[in-house]
Structures are given as C-alpha cells and as structure tokens.
Amino acid sequence: MKLTVNVDLTPEEARRAMGLPDLTPLHDRYVASLLEAMNGQVRPELLENLMRSWSPMGDASVALWRQVFDQATGAGGKSGS
Structure with a gap:
C-alpha cells in the first residue's frame, strides 16, 4: 500500500511544525x-571573496557567480577595475 500526504505550509509554518x-x-x-x-560600497573583490568562502565547488562556482553578477549589472564582457 502506498499513501501520499501533501501538506501545504508556508516556510514559517513548516519551521514551527518541525x-x-x-x-x-x-x-x-x-x-x-x-x-x-x-559602508555602502559593494566592490566586486568583496563579493568575489564572499562567494569564494561560500562556494563548495571552488573556482568553478566563483566563475558561475561572477557571470551571474556581470549579467545582472550589465558588465557582461568588461574586464576591469
């Protein structure tokens, strides 16, 4: 016998239930x-160091995050300072 139960909870309700x-x-x-x-200044180096410390896959993950940020900020192919 297979029984499936679907529970519709918000994340807050699920957190409390568990x-x-x-x-x-x-x-x-x-x-x-x-x-x-x-201090209100978000520099790419700070974000890169933060993402590097969070990334489980090392440089490959950092490259992915850099690409996401470049696309989001419109910096797409620009290298720079």
Whole structure:
C-alpha cells in the first residue's frame, strides 16, 4: 500500500511544525553588519571573496557567480577595475 500526504505550509509554518528556531533576528543583524562593514560600497573583490568562502565547488562556482553578477549589472564582457 502506498499513501501520499501533501501538506501545504508556508516556510514559517513548516519551521514551527518541525520545531526549528526562528533565526530571523540573527539574520537581520548579520545582514546589517555586512552592510555596515561594506559602508555602502559593494566592490566586486568583496563579493568575489564572499562567494569564494561560500562556494563548495571552488573556482568553478566563483566563475558561475561572477557571470551571474556581470549579467545582472550589465558588465557582461568588461574586464576591469
């Protein structure tokens, strides 16, 4: 016998149902501290270092993120400073 149950929950409802903590205040403080540290200036080198520290695949993942950011900012083929 196979039984399938579909549950329609928001992410917040699912988090509460599984008993996971609400990390929203921690996330907000983290984002605020990042923005403060950047002092309103987002430089490509900072983003690259951040993505490199987060990327599980190393340079290949960084290259993918760089391509995404270049396309999003319209910098597409420009090399530069």
